[in-house]
Amino acid sequence: MPADLAVLGLGRTGLPLAQAATAAGVGVIGYEPDPAAAADINAGRVPPGTLAAADLRRMLAGGFRATADPAVLGRVRTAVICAPTPLGEDRALDLTAVSAAARALAGHLRPHTTVVLESAVYPGTTEGFLRPLLEADGLRAGRDFHLAYSPSRLDPGNRDFHLANTPKVIGGCTPACTEAAAAFYGRFTERIVRARGPREAEAVNLLETNYRHVNIAFANEMAVFCHDLGVDLWDVIRCAETKPFGFQAFRPGPGVGGPAAALDPNAVPLFAAMPAQGQARMLGHPLRMVELAQEVNSRMPRYVVQRAAALLNEHGKSLRGARVLLLGVTYKADLASQEGAPAREIGTRLIELGAQLCYHDPYVPQWRVLDRPVPRADSLWEAASEADLTVLLQHHRTYDLQGLAVKAQLLLDTRGATPAGAAARL
CATH class of the missing domain: 3.40.50.720 (NAD(P)-binding Rossmann-like Domain)
Known part of the structure; x- marks a missing residue:
């Protein structure tokens, strides 16, 4: 009998997803290509920045296991890729881990499997980069297996919002792909939001991430401006956030950290500029606001x-x-x-x-x-x-x-x- 779910990549996105699914009674295995890292997780040693040790112990008690054996990927109904996509020296997202996870999965992919990408990526990545890797052995997305993108909306340390009560955006390569992914996430997520397709769902991640960076950049500029004028910015924010409409408070700081890096519009790869029919075109409108936000925050x-x-x-x-x-x-x-x-x-x-x-x-x-x-x-x-x-x-x-x-x-x-x-x- 196949397992319900394989999570590929057991980091800050993958482990919390596996935790939520395990708590909901879903049979979960975690694929971690490093055998030592998989052994550490099975021994209850938590990777930094992921879960509390008690949460991992409950997962293990509920049947969760990590493995470095890709053969287990051929025995699941759903596979979610949560591989890290760090920024490289050129400030472009590094898709090496996504590629490795996709190749491991492609060698064992079975018909009717639902595959979802949750890693932070550029719009166009699911169809232009991931899909060809998964189709290498002959199966076709939308015909033989379901393929979708769903942006991770985890906010580490947030005590009010977690995976279950945060709406889950899903965009599939076909309507059937979207529904297959929605049926899976509906088992442990209260609300599903259907995007028109994977490119729209990927752009949701882009919009939400850059919204944070742009607004923090404006707050940072205000901090410098107010200091030069002898104005107490913190009192300004305290007063401004009493406005019940048209304003959301962001606060300055020493810089912007965290895993959700702003997308450098000059680093978008060619496949992300490909329309659905495959005719190449270049992006003619770089995200200037994001460029400026990066300059300010840096x-x-x-x-x-x-x-x-x-x-x-x-x-x-x-x-x-x-x-x-x-x-x-x-x-x-x-x-x-x-x-x-x-x-x-x-x-x-x-x-x-x-x-x-x-x-x-x-x-x-x-x-x-x-x-x-x-x-x-x-x-x-x-x-x-x-x-x-x-x-x-x-x-x-x-x-x-x-x-x-x-x-x-x-x-x-x-x-x-x-x-x-x-x-x-x-």
Whole structure:
């Protein structure tokens, strides 16, 4: 009897999907090409930035298993590809892991299987890149097996919204493909939203991700603008968000981290510019707003260092030789993941300018900058009182900011989390 689901890629997207499906009574196997990583998961060792250890233990008790054997992929009704697509040096999405997962699946793909891609990709990837790989052994999408795209909408650490109560967007290569994927996700998701096709579903991911980056960039520009004018931006945001329509509050910070990177419109591959009939055309309208957002957000780490140097200078101290304590080096509050976090670039610039750096983060026991370990503060209060400057980069709930503002010689708050007047704020 075939298993219900195979999840290919057991990272920050794949494991939570497997968790939700297992909890709903779906028989799940996880495909992880690295045998050591699969063994770690089966032993209850959680990959960083995915699940709590207790969640993985419940999954294993519910029958979930990870494997590096691709033969199991021939015994499932549904296969969901959740392979990572990190940004390369050219800021283009790296589809290597998606390609490897697709090739592993294609060698064992059976008729009537439903295949869904959830990885973050460019519009056109499902049909232009994934489909040919899956059809290599003769089966045809829409005729012999179902193929669809569904953007992952996971928000790590969000206590209110999770996979079950977040609407699931699905776009299939045919209406039947869409319905097959909808029937599967309907087993553990409350609401299904049908897109016109996979390209539309992929563009949903593009729109949602870049919406975040563009609005954070505007907030970051406002932070610099308001500081130069002597305006309290955080009070401006507090007042503006009382408007019940036409406004959504975004807050500035030291940069933009996390796995959902903005799509570089100049890095879109040729297959993504292919219309359905296969006639090539070039993209004539690059996403200028996204380009500008990337420029603004990428400047923020440098701006934070400039503010740090200016704050020290105002108090008769130089950044060179100053003892600087960084608080919170993860990309999001109360999570351990450092993916894309601006802290490393800020730390690098501070060290290059001669600062003596140390850090504190309850979720990061060891941290390296410029391939060298950075000393970790054992006593937060003592470190803050001894440092010439303390910089809050991430507001973890465990931080008593009012108390830290009293203890610290100087405190630069890049998150607007301290009480008004207690610290210098971004």
